[in-house]
Amino acid sequence: MKIDTHPQYADVNVKCSCGNEFTTRSTRGGAISLELCNECHPFFTGKQKLVDTGGRVERFNKRYGARTNAPARPE
Template identity: 40%
Template sequence: MQQDKHPDYRPVVFRDRAAGYAFLTRSTATSGETIEWDDGETYPVVDVEISSESHPFFTGKARTVDSEGRVARFERRYGGADAEGT
C-alpha cells in the first residue's frame, strides 16, 4: 500500500439534527467543528440530515402510498382471477 495516499481514518461524531441523536464512529469525514464527547475527548462533528434514528424505514414509520392500486392495475392489464379461461 502506498504511503500518504489515503485519508486519515479517525474517530468522528455524526450528529442527526432532526432526531437530536449523535453517535461516535470511525470515518474519513472531515469537519471544522468539534464536540466534547462523553469520555472527555474532543472529536470532529459532522451534522447529517437523516440517520437510522430519524429515517422512516428504521423507525417503523414507513408507509407505502398506493394511489391507483397496483394490484388492481395488474389485474386490469393481465387479467385477474375472474378472467376468461381460468
C-alpha cells in the same frame, strides 16, 4: 513497502436532525449533519407504509391480474 499508504482516520461527530448524535471514524474528519438516521428513518422505526400513487396497483391488476397461462400450441 511504501510509507504512509493508508489514510489517517479521525473521530467524526455525526448529528441527525432528530437530535441523535454519535461518533464514528472517517478519513475526512470534522462533523457530519444528517437528515435521517436509524433512529428516525421509517424503515427502521416500523412506521413504513406503502404508498400507491394514483391507483397504479389496481390498474395493473385490472389489466394483467385476470390473465391465465397461455393456451398450449398445437403441434
